[in-house]
Amino acid sequence: MPQGGRWTPRTGTSSRTTSSYGEVLEQLRTIPSEHFGELSEPATPSTTSPDPLGPIREQVAATIVLRATRDAELVDRTKVGVVFTLPYASGEEFLRTIAEELEHATLLRQEPYLFILALPVTMGLSPLLICGSSEDLSDRAGTLVKSKFLNRVQRYELRNGRWGALIRDLCSTTYDEAALWDAVRKAAREPMDPLIPPPGSRSISQILDQARARLQRITPQQAYEELQDTALMWPVVLVDIRPEAQRRQFGSITGALVVERNVLEWRFDPRCAYRLPIADRYDLRVIVFCQESYTSSLAAASLHDLGLLNATDMIGGYAAWKEAGLPDEVEVSSTAPPTDGRLSVPVEA
Incomplete structure (x- = not known):
């Protein structure tokens, strides 16, 4: 002691x-x-005598x-x-x-x-x-x-x-x-009944439904057609918000902007110092996709909160894109990173 x-x-x-x-x-x-002996320094315990x-x-x-x-x-x-x-x-x-x-x-x-x-x-x-x-x-x-x-x-x-x-x-x-x-x-507080949510809380299903109610969601085919449409008055970008592990496992769309979910708002807020160069206007058409279009709906609704009211997500996500037989490479924006297949990028003289 x-x-x-x-x-x-x-x-x-x-x-x-x-x-x-x-x-x-x-x-x-x-x-x-x-x-009974000195309390502060008790005697060495003995196996034969009781504790005084x-x-x-x-x-x-x-x-x-x-x-x-x-x-x-x-x-x-x-x-x-x-x-x-x-x-x-x-x-x-x-x-x-x-x-x-x-x-x-x-x-x-x-x-x-x-x-x-x-x-x-x-x-x-x-x-x-x-x-x-x-x-x-x-x-x-x-x-x-x-x-x-x-x-x-x-x-x-x-x-x-x-x-x-x-x-x-x-x-x-x-x-x-x-x-x-x-x-x-x-x-000592009694455990809460898991079937009785606290006032004001929402289930993830409710949050997802309310987010999607704010969007005009589009199919992968519609997204592809918008990307190819030169008559639109606003720029259109396709944004992959999936983590790297999912992109490696399932594949990706070459030409799509890769902006992972944890930095999405910072990259597309026109008022933010860390925004992408393309995100300099509020009428930018941002088409967000994830693997199956659950996270993407929440992400698109979050972009609406920033003022990007043209933002939406792709129904079914990357899985639906593949199932529709759409190309793995699309032309989206000059801000997209170069593809791995290029031998060199003509930037420096």
């Missing part, structure tokens, strides 16, 4: 005062050592549990709390004793509970134990603690329904106490 200096609990980090029981332990130090501190430790743990349950918060029918004790030898064992008392507490037997027990050490590793009425509660709280303390969690494990860890410099800032409270509160 790492040793450290005295830790003083901070206030103002939660809606309730964090339970701190160092003063109880301090009172035990005043009991003459002949009764056992009854005292259990009595203090019971007091801690009583006060912790009294001061606990109620979150979605689960009692939650954060308990700190002062650093002293056998501290990890004392945390386990408190956990056992929590598991047998009469006040907690009939309802869910989740508590974080910690023994802050100002310089070094502090043991922390999460115990709850179910392993899922402890695991959720442990996951949140790991996320909040990141590289300060040195070791951790989930065993027998408890989540334990060693955390460096615990409570060295006011953030730590607030973070622990936040972890137990959020972990």
Whole structure:
């Protein structure tokens, strides 16, 4: 057990005062050592003699549990709390004793509970134990603690329904106490019913239908004819938004602009410094396609949000283009990259 200096609990980090029981332990130090030995430096355990501190430790743990349950918060029918004790030898064992008392507490037997027990050490590793009425509660709280303390969690494990860890410099800032409270509160929230969506949310099917309702979608044949039409008053570009892996696997249309989905808006916003040279006007006809025309519908609707109201997508995507027997090479725009088959590009003299 790492040793450290005295830790003083901070206030103002939660809606309730964090339970701190160092003063109880301090009172035990005043009991003459002949009764049970020095608490801060217990005698080396013997295999033949009982632990003289056992009854005292259990009595203090019971007091801690009583006060912790009294001061606990109620979150979605689960009692939650954060308990700190002062650093002293056998501290990890004392945390386990408190956990056992929590598991047998009469006040907690009939309802869910989740508590974080910690023994802050100002310089070094502090043991922390999460115990709850179910392993899922402890695991959720442990996951949140790991996320909040990141590289300060040195070791951790989930065993027998408890989540334990060693955390460096615990409570060295006011953030730590607030973070622990936040972890137990959020972990105690009851899981949402997956069949009841939150207000204002939309399913992906609804999002897709609403996006397509904004578009005048065209078939691959119509797209090909538009690309060949010289009478149109606006430029037309065919844009492949598929990732490279899909282009390699299924093939591509030589001459189409390759603008992957994650940068599409930046490349076609006329107001953006990172736009393509061709994207300098709002009447540009952008025909977007993906592999099967699901992502492309959402992408085209996003271009409408930018003001490119002529944008649309190709029904059925590249798969439908191939099925229609359309050519693998089309003439689209001078901004298209050169094909791989060219021996040289006449740019330099």
